Amino acid sequence: MxxxxxxxxxxxxxxxxxxxxxxxxxxxxxxxxxxxxxxxxxxxxxxxxxxxxxxxxxxxxxxxxxxxxxxxxxxxxxxxxxxxxxxxxxxxxxxxxxxxxxxxxxxxxxxxxxxxxxxxxxxxxxxxxxxxxxxxxxxxxxxxxxxxxxxxxxxxxxxxxxxxxxxxxxxxxxxxxxxxxxxxxxxxxxxxxxxxxPHGPEHHAGPSLIRLRGLRTMFVVMLGLGGLFGSTEVVTVAFVDHAGHRPLTGLVLGTWALGSALAGLVYGATRFRTALHRRFLIGVTAMWLATFLLLVPDDVYPLMGLLFVGGFTIAPTLVSGMGLVEALAPKARLTEAMTWATTGITLGATAGVAIGGWAVDEYGSRSAFLTTVFSGTIAALAAYAGARKLAPRPPEEKPVVHADLEELGT
Known part of the structure; x- marks a missing residue:
């Protein structure tokens, strides 16, 4: 492997x-x-x-x-x-x-x-x-x-x-x-x-890449996934604290990241025939479905196990997402395009932490995981609503950089 x-x-x-x-x-x-x-x-x-x-x-x-x-x-x-x-x-x-x-x-x-x-x-x-x-x-x-x-x-x-x-x-x-x-x-x-x-000024004229075909959809999906990450983190911290196991907080969150890391290693060593955009849709769906598991446990150790399982959906989804960004973006502005994707995750996570924290105070840590389900739902709906825009065009149909930039105004 x-x-x-x-x-x-x-x-x-x-x-x-x-x-x-x-x-x-x-x-x-x-x-x-x-x-x-x-x-x-x-x-x-x-x-x-x-x-x-x-x-x-x-x-x-x-x-x-x-x-x-x-x-x-x-x-x-x-x-x-x-x-x-x-x-x-x-x-x-x-x-x-x-x-x-x-x-x-x-x-x-x-x-x-x-x-x-x-x-x-x-x-x-x-x-x-x-x-x-x-x-x-x-x-x-x-x-x-x-x-x-x-x-x-x-x-x-x-x-x-x-x-x-x-x-x-x-x-x-x-x-x-x-x-x-x-x-x-x-x-x-x-x-x-x-x-x-580096590419000259002629490749960077025009509006932001957020208006490019497919990238706007990807940004919204990443907002939802970021909300999923942020809300899960803050609600998990509260859940572990309320259960009287605060010293285990880092370990519990670490199992989530460990599941993702292991899945990423296996995913990167595997060759797939399924189209990239379909793999991304499958991954987003899996992440959304995994959020419902967090509503089940009433103790820390079952939550740790379910977070570990849910972590297996994260890395493959994000890897597919970045692959899609690379396929959709003009080569001269690839870094900018990838940064929009990570910005979506960051902004979503910031909102997820705030909303998740509010939900903990109002409804308790167990019910607050509904904010994670809600964030996953937003990501899934955005992905399926823009599924056609996420499918990269065949190489012979993909316009050159100048044509990509002209498209930004449409």
Whole structure:
């Protein structure tokens, strides 16, 4: 099963950019949590901590498609160095403002600056794989690998930042995340040979790619899936806490990510004859159906088992989704297109956390899993409503980049 993954790294530079990307994407699961841990320790105000963390997440989600567009136009290396500088200024300012008791508005300003300096690293790495293996079966394996690495970050990142913040020093968690992320971004910036070739201004004129055929449908589906992720996480935390097993929270969520990672490994090593868009529809349907399982358990251990089973639906669905984005988007703007997909997940997750938390307070943790079912329903309805738009046209019918851009106005 591991042979296809070993073959990915037969091209020089692939292992280096994959490792750099792994370090840089540590922010995915740590910055928001680290902000909450730091501010709650300093101020004892979880409400303020949540709002500042939400500011970072929202700004990062909104700015990343524009960063992706600039990356396609000027090259990843020219964007990553300024991004690392902005991220450094923002995050270190946030830490300093927190520990010195600066006014609350400075925390929000620093969080916004931090978000502006955080590109969608996963999209940058996937664009590099697409440059090397587009049109081959290895791209499917590469996207599966990226999904597994995402899950690994979500398993290890929170453990790292929580342990450092609570056991070493209240600033240690965010400072460690800053060091790892900046190291990864600078290392990735130095690797020019494997980055996608930048395209000139003539390839980037016109409206945003969100208006392109199929990508708008994909964005809405990803919003629903993001809501599923966010609501499941916050309701699971509440469920475990209310059951009196709070120390098991990380383990319970870890089983969910573990199921996804294992499924991603198997999925990436398997060759399919089913069309990509059909596999995506099957995956979205499976994720939606799996949400109903969460309404069943009344104790932590059955919930852990069902989360593990549900996790098997995640990575194959996301891998198929990113494959669809690669097939639908103009090659000159691939990073931007992938970033719109990840932005949809991030925005959906932000809303899912908020709505799921409200549902826990109003109806209890067990009933609050209905918000997860609702999010999955939105994703499934959007996927089937736009199914025809998700089917990539045959290569001989697929227009060249200029024609793709002309279509944006329709």
């Amino acid at each position: 591991l042979k296809p993954y070993r073959e990915l790294f037969s091209i020089p530079g692939t292992l280096a950019f994959s490792a750099a990307g792994f370090l840089a994407r540590i922010t995915m699961s740590t910055v928001g949590l680290g902000i909450v841990l730091l501010l709650s320790a300093v101020h004892g105000r979880y409400g303020l901590a949540g709002l500042v963390s939400g500011t970072y997440t929202l700004v990062a989600a909104l700015i990343s498609p524009q960063v992706g567009r600039l990356s396609d136009r000027y090259g990843q290396s020219r964007l990553l160095l300024p991004a690392a500088c902005v991220f450094t200024v923002g995050l270190l300012s946030l830490v300093v403002c927190a520990v010195t008791g600066a006014p609350d508005w400075t925390l929000f300003a620093a969080a916004a600056v931090t978000g502006c300096g955080m590109p969608s690293v996963g999209s940058l790495i996937r664009a590099r794989w697409a440059k090397l293996y587009s049109g081959t079966s290895r791209l499917h394996t590469a996207y599966s690998l990226e999904s597994v690495l995402d899950e690994l970050v979500f398993v290890t990142g929170p453990i790292l930042v929580t342990a450092l913040t609570t056991q070493v020093h209240r600033m240690a968690g965010l400072l460690a995340v800053w060091a790892l992320a900046v190291t990864g971004m600078l290392w990735l910036s130095a690797q020019r040979a494997t980055q996608p070739v």
